[in-house]
Amino acid sequence: MITLIGDKDSKRTGYFLKAAGKQGVPVRFISWEKIFKGFNYRVLEGAAVKIDPPSYKITELGMMQESLLIYQNILKDMALCRCTFLNTPEAILNVLDKRAAKKELEKHMLPVTRMVSENVNSASQLIGIMRDKREYSVFIKPVNYSGAAGVAAFRLNPASGRMKLYTSCRLDKGKLYNTKKLHVLENNTDIINIIDSLAGMGGVHKMPGLIAEKWYPKDSFNGKSYDLRVVYQYGRVSYIVVRQSDGPVTNLHLNNQAMDFKELMLPENIVSGIEEICSKAVAVFKGLNMAGIDIMLDKGSRKPRIIEINGQGDLIYQDIFSDNKIYSEQVEMLSGKA
Ligand SMILES: Nc1ncnc2c1ncn2[C@@H]1O[C@H](COP(=O)(O)OP(=O)(O)OP(=O)(O)O)[C@@H](O)[C@H]1O
Ligand SMILES: [Mg+2]
Structure with a gap:
């Protein structure tokens, strides 16, 4: 028997169950909904477990960070169970941190897409680093989001100072939202506002940080x-x-x-x-x-x-x-x- 942790109506769950059914392997399914309400992890002891991620409907990046912290804490608790994990909770946590x-x-x-800055804390600091290193095209990323949330491709013309930013983020009344469309911004003030917000976002919890990579x-x-x-x-x-x-x-x-x-x-x-x-x-x-x-x-x-x-x-x-x-x-x- 396999234990699958996931969301009830997700494609991940549906197709994993389908694969198991085809092989005649029983699956004990545990929903994230149940886990978020409070869960005794001891029932996992000795089981063969796959942990799928919870899916969120949240689009505001600050709120996303709060949900992620809850998720990370649950993974830390799960790590204490002696199970055969598809991927251990520690491994999931370790790669989640970009x-x-x-x-x-x-x-x-x-070989990786190299970091130009390990910690971007403002647009002006990032631009300073880009000028120092003569890297005028970078990718900016919050360290542990996925689905391109908060990811932005940023280009600076070193001579004219003109900027261009590609991102699926939208800034509205001081809050950042993730959208499903890539926008192109060419106004320096708008771009600086977005980068500053990405770097300084906090809400209740502190953001895990922002990195910049060379844009290859x-x-x-x-x-x-x-x-x-x-x-x-x-x-x-x-x-x-x-x-x-x-x-x-x-x-x-x-x-x-x-x-x-x-x-x-x-x-x-x-x-x-x-x-x-x-x-x-x-x-x-x-x-x-x-x-x-x-x-x-x-x-x-x-x-x-x-x-x-x-x-x-x-x-x-x-x-x-x-x-x-x-x-x-x-x-x-x-x-x-x-
Ligand atoms: N340094 C880079 N140079 C060129 N392209 C990049 C670079 N970093 C990211 N990209 C492009 O942006 C996409 C999103 O980046 P990344 O995979 O780091 O974000 P993500 O939000 O974790 O994505 P997901 O979790 O959906 O895979 C990449 O698939 C790639 O197409
Ligand atoms: Mg990716």
Whole structure:
């Protein structure tokens, strides 16, 4: 039997149950709703457990941070249970922190999108750093959000001082909201306000911080840039989806197009290079058996580079609506069949 923690009506739950049903494996489902109300974690002792993330309807970034802190505390409690986890709560927490995870990957000599600043606290401080380092194009990211929440691509013209910002965030009456559309801002005052808000957001709890990375130009296919979401689990690549976009941010919920990896027809050495860095990256984090890894290929050289690792990044529509391979493999592994 497998224990699945998740949201009742989510695609993740539905398709995991489908995969388990097909293999005749019983699943004990525990909803986040129940857990948030108070839960005795002892019932998990000895079980084979998959923890899916709770889905939030919240769009305000400050509130999102509060929910995330509650979630992180629950994961810390769950970590005390002796279970066979698909990914341990510690591993999920460790990769959730984009700053710490990036440092860990760099320590192991893995190619990553490098940080220009580990702690952005205002627009003017960031601009100072960009000028000092002569890095005029950066990606700004809150350290532990996902789904492109709070992510912004920022460009500064060093001679004219003109700025451009691509973000799905909207600032309204001093609060930041996550939207499902990428906006382009070209007014310096508006841009500075957004960056300052992202850096200084607090609400009741303090923000975990904001990092800035060098903005790397990506390889393109048929005139559109793309990156890859690689689902790597139990020592091999399970699925790769190509995310094509007109803009700098490729996340699929932002109206971008998914494409079959085979269509790229990448040469064998690049494909094996991607597999190799995924395998090494997952090995860096103890207790991580599955990861959704965002990989970009540098424009020109097509050298693979890790953008980030998601400890719960296994929901791929292209897979669940066809073979449901990712969840089927997880059911096999967790039920001890493989
Ligand atoms: N340094 C960078 N250079 C070029 N593109 C980048 C860089 N960082 C991020 N991106 C683009 O922005 C997207 C979102 O960034 P990132 O994956 O870090 O955010 P996220 O919110 O955690 O996304 P999700 O959790 O949905 O995967 C990436 O998939 C990539 O297309
Ligand atoms: Mg990502």
